[in-house]
Amino acid sequence: MKNLANFKIEVRTREYLIQAIFQMLFDDQKAAKIIKQFKEEHKLKKVDFKMFSSSMKSIEKNKDKIEASIASLGIKNSSIELIDKSILYFAINEMLFGELDKLVTIDESLRLSKKFSSPDSYKFINAGLDKFLKVI
16 A cells, blocks of 8 residues: 555545535535534644645536436445445546546545445546546
8 A cells, every 4th residue: 555644644635525425415414514623623634625625626516427326337226325426426526526636536535435434445437437527
């Protein structure tokens, strides 16, 4: 695995982003409310809140497109854990509307899956994102 020590702020920001997406999907909360909450709760930590806010707003704006992309992969809403869906939201949003390289996005998504989800979910995430990468 790559040495992520030089990217601590980016790594932490993406981890918070996954948690925020989970919260958005779980409670159907608005991005602005979640952004405000995370800024307050993590104000003493080094976080790229500009990137965090931009991603959250993009996900909220493009939620229907992201949902359609997940559905186009043959993934049913009822068969996916919410944390895995949150990771897919992050990755698909980044691939379609973000600035991060697509392969880096997949690599980060796998790392996040290994950190936050079940032990084998990274395989599901990898297969879904690989399939998505071939159709975009």
